[in-house]
Amino acid sequence: MSQLIIEAAVEQTLEGLQVGEQHSYDHCAACGRELQAGVQVTAAAYKPLDSPYWQITHVYCTPCDHREIETPKDERREVLVSGCLALTHLAAHQTTRLVLTEVAIQTHSPPADACSP
Numbered sequence: 001m002s003q004l005i006i007e008a009a010v011e012q013t014l015e016g017l018q019v020g021e022q023h024s025y026d027h028c029a030a031c032g033r034e035l036q037a038g039v040q041v042t043a044a045a046y047k048p049l050d051s052p053y054w055q056i057t058h059v060y061c062t063p064c065d066h067r068e069i070e071t072p073k074d075e076r077r078e079v080l081v082s083g084c085l086a087l088t089h090l091a092a093h094q095t096t097r098l099v100l101t102e103v104a105i106q107t108h109s110p111p112a113d114a115c116s117p
């Protein structure tokens with residue numbers, strides 16, 4: 001399987017994924033600046049190898065522009081993506097969520113099996 005196909009799948013999976021804890025804004029993990037819808041961000045996301053679900057762990061503002069995976073771990077895949085924050089309204093839950101859109105992969109951890117003997 002080609003790496004390009006995998007990356008395209010990850011981008012699709014992260015598109016529309018919730019950012020932060022059910023607020024209409026989040027904070028830059030580096031400088032603490034408030035980030036709202038319409039802002040360009042870099043986001044760190046990971047997926048345990050035994051789970052199909054990605055989770056966004058941190059977002060960074062453009063000036064902080066975080067481009068390195070700090071602690072690569074064998075048991076999970078990590079990626080850094082650029083994207084744009086957007087608000088989405090969930091009618092069923094009567095709530096608004098901050099989500100990631102226009103996702104583009106910046107860097108990712110090596111495939112897990114690359115480290116195996």
Ligand SMILES: [Zn+2]
Binds near residue numbers: 028031032062065
């Ligand atoms: Zn920042």
